[in-house]
Amino acid sequence: MENKLKLLSPEVISQILETAFQWFVVVDRAAKIIYINDEYCRFLEVSREEAIGKHVADVIENSEMHLVMEKGIAQIAAPHYIKGTYMLPNRVPIIVDGEIVGAFGSVVFRDINDWKKLSSHVRQTMDKIESSSNQYRESFYHLSDIKGISPSIRKIKETITTIAPTKLPVLIEGEIGTGKEIFAQSIHSLSNRAENYFVKMNCSTIPKELLEEELFGKYVDNQSVKKGRIQRAEGGTLFLEEINELPITLQAKLLKTLQEHKVQPLGTEEEISVDVRFILSSNTSLAEMVRNKLFRDDLFYKIQAITLQIPPLRERIEDLTELIHTFLSQYSVEAGRRGIKIERKAWYTLQQYNWPGNVRELQNVLQAIVHLAEGDTITVDVLPLHIRQKRTTFSKNNNTLDEMLFQVEGQILQEYLNNEKDKLIIAKKLGISRSTLYEKIKKHNL
Template identity: 45%
Template sequence: MEGSSLSDMHKRVLLVDDDEVIRDVLGTILSKHGYQVDTAADGREALAKVAGGFFDHIITDLSMPIMDGLELLQALQDMEVDAIRTVISGNTEFSSVSQAFKLGASDFIAKPFQSDQEILLTLRQAEEKGRLQKDNVRLQKELEENYIFSNIVARSRAMTTIFKTITKIADYKTTVLITGESGTGKELIARAIHYNSIRKAKPLVDVNCGGIPENLLESEMFGYVKGAFTDANRTKKGLFEEADGGTLFLDEIGDMPMSLQVKLLRALQEEEIRPLGYGQSIKVDVRIIAATAKKLRDQVRDKQFRDDLFYRINVLAIEVPPLRERQEDIPLLIDHFVKKYNQRLGLSIVDIDKTCLHKLMYYSWPGNVRELENVIERGMALAEGDVLTVKNLPAELFQGGEASAPFDLANAGFSIKQNRAAMERQLIAKALSETSGNRTHSAALLEISIPALLYKMKEYELS
């Protein structure tokens, strides 16, 4: 299931025992059954081998000279080595066995072992257990993710076009670049692509390219194999390998340091990675989705981002518009968040008063949907009755910043007739411009009949 081309065909076993006969006998049994076997005569030799390559299994004796089995298990734990550990030992004292389990052994076989089958079965069971655990974690996450996908709400033309694109391209391995201001829903869209694709049963792995220090990012992404006796005592799979068969989401790609961009480009072009300190390349099958709030083109111009990498990832671009450019999504989003936080906070807000809705509709939302969500959550927590009112809104919403207010409430006077006319005129103008003057579509957006639209267009002198 790991899908690494190193481990797919032949599981790699490191057999650690000071007894040469055991190494020979057990080694032969395992090789005969398709394992690729390497051996070590004590803990220290084993660590040196672990530092030089990946193993699916480490089978170790307990009493050995130089470094014994328990010390080896301790070191493997400290190094966060991924392999399944099995102890095979003549020492069946409770204290040693229980210590071995505490140090991460998944099974224990008493020497002399009964049969080939006993050994093989133990290894297979451990493999199965590990696979089930990984699947469980993933299935659980997938359930949550699907829930999230059904929770993307939008009705604006721009967003429904994006939904259509997602559905169309989900199954292809095409690299997708999602751009848009912070909080517009880029991550949500990346998840939607993965969970609507044939890759959904494989992992979706996130990398925050801006959140990891430059010197760690490379090893995080590509993995590393380091000398067991240096300060960084670890051997670890990179995120590329973790995402094998699935999707790698490179978030904030605009923040990726130049030094790594060239390595990323090579990985994308060759579809293989080179773990740090590892002599070979490993094939990976990964779909890349990248996102950024920065203007990558400007970064390319300013030599902050490699142009060749830009062209490699900008195969299919999805641009998520800021919330202020899709006001028609706002009521839907409000409704969605009110339901969400009613449930989450145990509230029963049923309505939003008109002035409050007006403020929410015409605020400029520099933080986009994330900011709207926070405002609704906070407002609901503060609300006294079952209606959300302006009293529950934060001060920012009242300090200018209205995106396209059809009228200024503070100075508008009280005439509903006049104010409504101003608002209607703007809405109609907006619908006409969004539909390039198509009256049928405009009427549908405005939720009025075509004759009513034509009448109002004449009244407001719009054409």
């Protein structure tokens, strides 16, 4: 290896150091700079000529290069506060014939946000790898499990990628059946807590008289503490579902835990420190509950800074196609019936339904019709009666004009296809080319 490196000319080595994404600095035994690349100089607002020969501490604020040489121990990704921000540099002693002759420093993450973004990206990539190899499924959801192409879903996924590495609480609001837990678990799986527990508790399913003990724990026999859900999530994430059902008397105690990072079990005055990231969900508007004095305003203001509004399925109808394909494939495999298709009229009927039960209702319907279908095709007659009878037309509940136009366009195309088989005739009636008609038919899965 050393012989091959000798083949590199000084010009090539210089080009590598100058064009790499990192900032570089090299100092001698006296901690004086003998090399620094232009990128680093531009950040430090100093010319290379001014920097060379000076003590590193006179050029780089809060430098610890001299400590690396004194101790002979490398510092990897050690936070370095400089020019009003934190960077994550690596500092490594240079050892020749057993003697420290200098030190080498490089900056990979130029501020903490760079590191957070990369951390989130790495976790997202690992999620895809693990998903493909089925090594870490166990019914746990990841960002790739959030299906949809609508602007609202794309925006939510972008937000999750940004906020996942933080410790901040997250509020998820959405109607029943919108899949709020998938979004909560996606945040956890992209966070630095992914290797620790994801604990959940539904405030609406636990008797109110047991909620405090279940959440905060209880002192038992004056000797030990029976851990509540908060303590069980130590180092990980606690997902409190339907926080709107938590009694106001307990909301104050939860607020104190969020502010002070301590939990007080029942039956004791002792407070126990906890390290937990809180994700909370509600199936109704907490802001409206605050206005009606049904939810504490101080707790609301503590948890609402990052709020994910999950739209109902009827407001992101363009996501229906991907959701149906995903669930149909899953349930077909589970039922041992591969290759099941949905006929055109059945597709149209599913698209026109309003889905008041949201994604959960869609899942239940598809799971049932996979078993009810005769042969390999799902026809209209196997759909539930209430879906066949209720045909939703134009709905103003959609988020955007594009979504509303998409819905109306699909209805018009379906009406023409029901009454005319010749695509050329349909295209002429609509005033579009046959190729455009085929593109629209494909887009609407008609």
